Amino acid sequence: MAQTSASAGTLLRHVRTGRARSRAELVALTGASRNTVSARVDQLIAANLLEEGGRGWSTGGRPPTLLQFNSRAGCVLAVDLGVTSVDVAVTDLSAQILATVGHPIDIAEGPGPVLAEVDRLARQVLAEAGLTPADVCAVGVGVPGPVEFSAGRPSHPPIMPGWHDYPIPSAFGRYECPVYVDNDVNVMALGEIGVGGSVQDLLVVKVGTGIGCGVIVDGRVYRGAQGSAGDIGHIYVAQPEGRTVVCRCGNENCLEAIAGGGALLRDAVAAGLPVTSTRDVVQLAAQGDGVSLELVRNAGRTIGTVLAALVNFFNPHRIVMTGGVAQAGVPLLAGIREAVYRRSLPLAARSLEITVSEAPDLSGRLGAALMAIEGFLDEDSVHQAIAR
Ligand SMILES: [Zn+2]
16 A cells, blocks of 8 residues: 555554654644544454544633554564573563563574574563463564564574574464564674663664664654665774784675674683683673773774764764673774774764663563564555554
8 A cells, every 4th residue: 555644554663662652633633634544543442453542621612632553452562582592572552561481492402493482481571461362463483593584484593503594474373463583682782772762863873792783763664675784793993004804704804803892701801811712801890800800901902993984974962882792882882982982973972872781681572572562563564554
């Protein structure tokens, strides 16, 4: 259907986001006729997606009937799949968590056993929330690897052996609803909107073993032509004369080969620190160890030089750091801020916020829920719901 400015999906979005609270405000916002708006609002009420509640203030004449989004019209399943654990939640259509459960897994066991476990956990949270599979409107799944978004299939994921091209949506067939699968960074980026409020243009940078970036444009994930937008880990960074680091992708001096979690561990071991994991380095830095602190701050500076270019290009409201290395907090942010504010244009940097995620454990689940909700309530889906 045509994406007119007063389609049912658009009207629903205006009410959901609080931009309009009555038919009159929808008319004023969209420029559509009163009759058109009234007819579509009636359809949305009949489809149980909008409800009338109370009366607003009159500006002369009869006070308007207020409209509100019926967030209990259905529920979504949110699955945050990690390398060693999975979290499953059921939320209402405003991403309010109704029940949630976490469980250890080993992603390398492959899709069969892992998704069977997810299925068991999904049944558990639905039962806890007093819901049935028929109540589920959509499923959102975040996975730790690249995904062909339109098909819900991982694409050569380096840390998910056995998952390449596996049709993840097929594991949720019992729910007979749309299933959306995306990489964890994009999903967390959506979740940060839910955690951090109404920022519309946002970069969420995950610094774990690798480095990736979720790009939110005008409140939506930007995926690019092939779905690989935000893969900043392989941007070239200049190194001192004579220093060359070969990246796992085969190129030299990629950002993640210089400043990712693996690089941090390698450099800490080379400096003689008693560490066996990136987490050890982050912990030493937290305890005030000078060598670790300097390594983390240097990683921040290197990441900051790349982010400075992104800030000039994209002019985000906010950059949120997440992932294992981001747990280092202050020294990492200090290095990043130093580079970003030195190299960004004043206009782009003027009101830029750079922070560490306030809810790194929640953003994956919240983002998966928001992805499912956005998919369920997009133009075409709302059109279909009304047609039924
Ligand atoms: Zn690379």
